[in-house]
Structures are given as C-alpha cells and as structure tokens.
Amino acid sequence: MELADALQDIITKFAKHLEIKGVDYVFFGSPTGDKLLRGDLDVYSPNEPRFDEAVKTFCQHYQLLLVGKTFHATGVRYDIAFKLEGATYIFPGPDLLKYPTWKVKGKLNVDFTSVIKHRERSPNGYFEPNNHSAFLFYLIKKIDKKAISKLEFDYLVSLYNAQERNIDSALQQLWKAKGSDVALCFKQKDMVGFESISEALFEELASQQSFDFERLFYNIKRIAFRLSKRTGLHVVFMGPDGSGKSTIISLSTPLLKNSFRGVEYIHFRPNLANKSSQSGYSVVSDPHKSKARGYLGSLMKLCYLVGDYFIGYLVKVLPLLVKSRLVMFDRYYQDLMVDPIRYRHKGPNWCLTLLGKIVPNPDLFILMDAPAEVLQERKQEVSIEESRRQRDAYLELFEQLPNAYVVDTSKNIDDAVNETVGILVNYMSRRLTTRNESKLSYGQKN
Incomplete structure (x- = not known):
C-alpha cells in the first residue's frame, strides 16, 4: 500500500469512528491521502471533550499511537503514528479548530452552527462543509496566514464557481470596500490580482475584529501550558x-x-x-x-x-x-x-x-x-x-x-532507521499519557 492510500484509509476509518461515537464533525479542505502528504487535516466539532475521547478510542481500536497533542492559537492538533510495511509514519492531524476564524463585530464570520447543520457527505464518505462555508473558511485562513499557493487558489476558484451568487454577497458583507474586487479575482482566476490586495483585505478584516475575552483567557492558559509542558x-x-x-x-x-x-x-x-x-x-x-x-x-x-x-x-x-x-x-x-x-x-x-x-x-x-x-x-x-x-x-x-x-x-540501514523512529514515537506517546491536558479543555460536555 502506498503512503497516500494509507492516509486515505485512516481518514475514512476516523470519520466512521466519529459517527459511531456520535460526534458531529466536518472535515475542511476536501482532504485526501495525497493532500495529507502536504498538510494536516482541519476538523471542526462543536464538542471538544467528546472529540478528544473519540481520538483516543480510535487509536486504541486500530492499534495506533497517539504521540502528540499540541495546543495552538486556533485549536489543538493531534499527531498519530502508524506503521506501513515495517516503517513508522506520523499522520499529520487531525487539527481540531477551537477558534476556527475571526470574530467581526462580535459575530463569527463563518457560522459554524450552520456549517454543521448544512454539511454534506463527500464522495469519500466523510462530512465536509458546503461550498459556501468551505470557501469563506479557507479564504479567511489564507488571508490570515498571508500566503497562498497556486493549488490552494485553484481550490478556492472551484468553490467560488459552485456558489458564485451567495459567495459574492458574503464577500461584500466582509469587505465593504474590496468585496467586489475579491469576487472579480476569483471570477477571472486572477491569482496575481488577489495577492496584490490580500494585505488590504487582512487590514480591513483586522480593523473589524472585536475583542474576545474568552479567546484571550484561552491563549494565556495555552502559553503557560506550553512553557511548563513542552511539545x-x-x-x-x-x-x-x-x-x-x-x-x-x-x-x-x-x-x-x-x-x-x-x-x-x-x-x-x-x-x-x-x-x-x-x-x-x-x-x-x-x-x-x-x-x-x-x-x-x-x-x-x-x-x-x-x-x-x-x-x-x-x-x-x-x-x-x-x-x-x-x-x-x-x-x-x-x-x-x-x-x-x-x-x-x-x-x-x-x-x-x-x-x-x-x-x-x-x-x-x-x-x-x-x-x-x-x-x-x-x-x-x-x-x-x-x-x-x-x-x-x-x-x-x-x-x-x-x-x-x-x-x-x-544491520540493514532501514531497520536501524525504523528502530530509531520507533524509540522517538514511543517516548512521545508515553510522555503524552503522563500529562494532564484536561485543564485546557474547551467546549461543553453533553
């Protein structure tokens, strides 16, 4: 089995496991095994404690190793080690979005209650957001990071073409001055034009950002946790x-x-x-x-x-x-x-x-x-x-x-490499089990 196929198999099994455990979720970015060779798996779930427990039981059920749990500014990322033909690899994700996007004037610019309600079943069998929600989330993410590749821009173009009218209206609400310019870039597939206005889009979005005490408190705890329990x-x-x-x-x-x-x-x-x-x-x-x-x-x-x-x-x-x-x-x-x-x-x-x-x-x-x-x-x-x-x-x-x-x-160099990687991932897994991350848990328990 190729590595991309193995990653695809993990995604499919993980989605089924979440549904068996009754955990609502959406996978962003239409993830496939090929895509996960280049990045991680962005996931949104309205209930972090149940999602966290599902990740652990998933690893136990399929005899995988949970080797990392890293709290960052927008969420928490899990790293899962698995074996393929004797070699050990690390599954890059899932990356659970606690604070998936910015608040503008006190409201999330992507309504994640609506995202869950209107999610769609992908051809690969998992739930993903509809084109409108996926476009807004991914666009804001790329503007926030101030970086976009040709592959990522083309993905946004495909989402835009699927729901042009609804997206145009949303863009105008987010960017009063530049909303029509953004829409034109995607209509004309003009990546250079989009890059030329991306800084202005970031600044306008930032100027509308409302102060979030809950997020501030989380980040203070997160930084203190990272200092005391280094990842x-x-x-x-x-x-x-x-x-x-x-x-x-x-x-x-x-x-x-x-x-x-x-x-x-x-x-x-x-x-x-x-x-x-x-x-x-x-x-x-x-x-x-x-x-x-x-x-x-x-x-x-x-x-x-x-x-x-x-x-x-x-x-x-x-x-x-x-x-x-x-x-x-x-x-x-x-x-x-x-x-x-x-x-x-x-x-x-x-x-x-x-x-x-x-x-x-x-x-x-x-x-x-x-x-x-x-x-x-x-x-x-x-x-x-x-x-x-x-x-x-x-x-x-x-x-x-x-x-x-x-x-x-x-001995054989591949065997020595596999043994070395095994030592590291087993240490990381043991270290994780001795730590208490529950103090950073965010979300409501059912």
Missing part, C-alpha cells in the same frame, strides 16, 4: 566515527517532521557565539591530530563549554522546544568523557563528571552502535584499537545515562 523534543545522537549518526538523522527526519513545527540540527553544542548551529563545524578527517591543551587551558575551555551548554539551552534550545521543534544534536557534552583527545582536553575525569551535572540532559540519548570492524570499513580516522575502546566506553556510558537507547547500525 518539542530534544534528542542527542552519539557514537564513534562511522557509526552512522548523520545517516540515521537525515533518514529519520522526514518520518518525524510531521509531528513538529520544524527541525533544528545542532552539532555538539549550542554555539551561542554563532547564529547558525553549523557555524564553525567542518568534517574532521583526523580527530586526534591536534595537540591537547594544558591542564589550565583544558579547565578554562571546559568551563566555557559548560556555560555554552547551560546558557545555550535556556536561550536557544528551550525556546525551540516550547515552539514544538524537534532539536537533534549530533554529539553532546558526554562525548568529552569518551574521547577527550578529540576535544584537546587534558583535565581529570572527575572534573568532567562534576561540571557535567550543570549541563541540561536531553529527552533522549540514542547511541549508534556497531562493531569496530564495521566502523573501520566505513571510516579509518582512528585505529581499530581506538574504535574498540570508544565503542566499549560508549556502551558503558549509556548504562548510566537517563532515557538512553542503543541502536545497532551494523
């Missing part, structure tokens, strides 16, 4: 040269990125002195070539590194985690303990251990492990004896680290 993930990959760290990171990222609002790759340390996480990093062909610093120089450098890790976490890494980013480190502070020569360190081990207590631990440590003979086949930057020593040192270290996992990278 991003901080992962450290370690291992000797030739163990496959870079390969596993590059192949795992596409399978994981749907559950995050971006991916940040950092080598060894936060590197606050440079804006780019890659600044100052280059491929090392002989890691033991440089002469070690003296005792005092090693101690000073170590203090600098610890400060960079501690302050860098607060200033650089933590904000990314709050913003739901996946932060992946290739090497970390503990590499100093395994291979001090690489970092020109000549100080005592007790000093590394003591100062290391200040360094923030990631959510997960993952060791890329392979026999020394395999490491030497891939890279000959150190002797085989040194490869054996480093491997043993890493394995011993990982017996002491929290949330530490070992992945055998000497």
Whole structure:
C-alpha cells in the first residue's frame, strides 16, 4: 500500500469512528491521502471533550499511537503514528479548530452552527462543509496566514464557481470596500490580482475584529501550558566515527517532521557565539591530530563549554522546544568523557563528571552502535584499537545515562532507521499519557 492510500484509509476509518461515537464533525479542505502528504487535516466539532475521547478510542481500536497533542492559537492538533510495511509514519492531524476564524463585530464570520447543520457527505464518505462555508473558511485562513499557493487558489476558484451568487454577497458583507474586487479575482482566476490586495483585505478584516475575552483567557492558559509542558523534543545522537549518526538523522527526519513545527540540527553544542548551529563545524578527517591543551587551558575551555551548554539551552534550545521543534544534536557534552583527545582536553575525569551535572540532559540519548570492524570499513580516522575502546566506553556510558537507547547500525540501514523512529514515537506517546491536558479543555460536555 502506498503512503497516500494509507492516509486515505485512516481518514475514512476516523470519520466512521466519529459517527459511531456520535460526534458531529466536518472535515475542511476536501482532504485526501495525497493532500495529507502536504498538510494536516482541519476538523471542526462543536464538542471538544467528546472529540478528544473519540481520538483516543480510535487509536486504541486500530492499534495506533497517539504521540502528540499540541495546543495552538486556533485549536489543538493531534499527531498519530502508524506503521506501513515495517516503517513508522506520523499522520499529520487531525487539527481540531477551537477558534476556527475571526470574530467581526462580535459575530463569527463563518457560522459554524450552520456549517454543521448544512454539511454534506463527500464522495469519500466523510462530512465536509458546503461550498459556501468551505470557501469563506479557507479564504479567511489564507488571508490570515498571508500566503497562498497556486493549488490552494485553484481550490478556492472551484468553490467560488459552485456558489458564485451567495459567495459574492458574503464577500461584500466582509469587505465593504474590496468585496467586489475579491469576487472579480476569483471570477477571472486572477491569482496575481488577489495577492496584490490580500494585505488590504487582512487590514480591513483586522480593523473589524472585536475583542474576545474568552479567546484571550484561552491563549494565556495555552502559553503557560506550553512553557511548563513542552511539545518539542530534544534528542542527542552519539557514537564513534562511522557509526552512522548523520545517516540515521537525515533518514529519520522526514518520518518525524510531521509531528513538529520544524527541525533544528545542532552539532555538539549550542554555539551561542554563532547564529547558525553549523557555524564553525567542518568534517574532521583526523580527530586526534591536534595537540591537547594544558591542564589550565583544558579547565578554562571546559568551563566555557559548560556555560555554552547551560546558557545555550535556556536561550536557544528551550525556546525551540516550547515552539514544538524537534532539536537533534549530533554529539553532546558526554562525548568529552569518551574521547577527550578529540576535544584537546587534558583535565581529570572527575572534573568532567562534576561540571557535567550543570549541563541540561536531553529527552533522549540514542547511541549508534556497531562493531569496530564495521566502523573501520566505513571510516579509518582512528585505529581499530581506538574504535574498540570508544565503542566499549560508549556502551558503558549509556548504562548510566537517563532515557538512553542503543541502536545497532551494523544491520540493514532501514531497520536501524525504523528502530530509531520507533524509540522517538514511543517516548512521545508515553510522555503524552503522563500529562494532564484536561485543564485546557474547551467546549461543553453533553
């Protein structure tokens, strides 16, 4: 089964499950498996608690993993992991709309009670809004984001052509000065013209926006919740040269990125002195070539590194985690303990251990492990004896680290990637079950 077909199957089963559980809903954007390869599934339901429970029972019934629940400005997004032919993928959605659109003069510019009442059954079997409601919702969403693609504009044109008269009237009510201009853009399929007036449309809509205390209160709680229970993930990959760290990171990222609002790759340390996480990093062909610093120089450098890790976490890494980013480190502070020569360190081990207590631990440590003979086949930057020593040192270290996992990278690379992704999604699922998101629940219980 292709990935798009698998996503389509999930959408269909999810819609049926919602109906079995008696949950009213509409899917926006005429979602298909192909579309979900490019974005998430926008859903509106008038009762969030029942919808939330339906998502959980859906995952249980079909043996899926609920790995993410992210509260954002307009709603809450669920991320669901599933397996396809041995590989793990993340279903991008459903994204439940709590505050689906703006209020203009105290009223929603899309009447969602009417949306539910007049919803229609799509050819794919799920409920979606009629063309009039779908057009207004999607148009305002694109204006709010200040971005629209050719594919998205063509979709709006198709909705407009289906109910031109009713939509023209609604556009005139929303934009007194520009309503007819908007209609003309869709009549003439003029995307350039629409983009030229989109900023004016945004400003006019914003000027009519009424203050919403309920939404303000929700956003205050949401931000506080995101600060205390971060939805991003901080992962450290370690291992000797030739163990496959870079390969596993590059192949795992596409399978994981749907559950995050971006991916940040950092080598060894936060590197606050440079804006780019890659600044100052280059491929090392002989890691033991440089002469070690003296005792005092090693101690000073170590203090600098610890400060960079501690302050860098607060200033650089933590904000990314709050913003739901996946932060992946290739090497970390503990590499100093395994291979001090690489970092020109000549100080005592007790000093590394003591100062290391200040360094923030990631959510997960993952060791890329392979026999020394395999490491030497891939890279000959150190002797085989040194490869054996480093491997043993890493394995011993990982017996002491929290949330530490070992992945055998000497086997098939696809198996190693699948195991790595499995470690991350299982951790995310366990983390979610220990959190209490009910305090952010919004909606009435039946």
